[in-house]
């Protein structure tokens with residue numbers, strides 16, 4: 051495929067960004083129901099573990115990146131005592147207006163008028179050393195320059211702060227055949243039946259395959275400025291939680 055540059059993006063990169071925008075605009079209204087169905091509800095368990103490991107305390111400042119429909123932001127609003135503790139800040143953010151709109155409405159339904167802000171994680175509109183915790187769940191693999199986005203996340207956490215990256219990873223070898231069949235056959239079929247959109251779910255399965263394995267991601271995080279990175283593989287390595295710490 052052509053690599054001609056316009057601006058800072060190659061054609062491949064612009065295509066990827068366009069595809070990601072199209073996919074999430076298309077899946078936004080069915081995202082939550084599909085998430086439960088596709089993961090057999092396991093995404094809730096993975097997110098609970100992420101929330102527990104974030105160890106957020108009342109009065110802290112938290113940014114959820116690529117936050118979509120707001121699962122993590124809602125949990126952090128409770129953990130920070132947002133709305134009662136004047137120091138607490140919890141921001142829901144996403145590049146995609148459709149996903150962010152669904153997230154904002156869901157939070158409002160739960161009585162949480164959290165600030166929602168639309169931006170590309172590769173250019174985070176916050177100052178250096180601002181947040182105690184930054185999270186990104188199932189968002190990193192969609193980003194065009196993952197290293198740039200991770201560098202930005204590292205920049206905006208305070209010294210002693212942490213960035214939690216929850217993402218699909220490389221499963222153990224014995225799971226691979228079932229996992230492949232599920233991703234490339236069942237997922238697009240479910241996408242067609244429930245959301246009338248097999249193409250978007252085929253993209254999601256492919257984007258999972260292209261994502262770096264746990265060790266490569268750890269090295270990438272160390273390379274962009276984190277001083278320490280913990281890795282927790284879950285469910286046979288289907289997903290991994292990386293925690294980057296800045297001293």
Ligand SMILES: C[S@@+](CC[C@H](N)C(=O)[O-])C[C@H]1O[C@@H](n2cnc3c(N)ncnc32)[C@H](O)[C@@H]1O
Pocket residue numbers: 070074115116117118119120121143144145146149169170171172186187188189190192193194
């Ligand atoms: C699979 S959803 C995850 C939503 C939510 N974090 C969750 O775990 O349910 C991925 C999200 O990443 C967002 N996203 C993709 N590229 C992004 C970027 N460059 N910057 C910020 N958000 C991005 C998409 O719009 C989408 O809402």
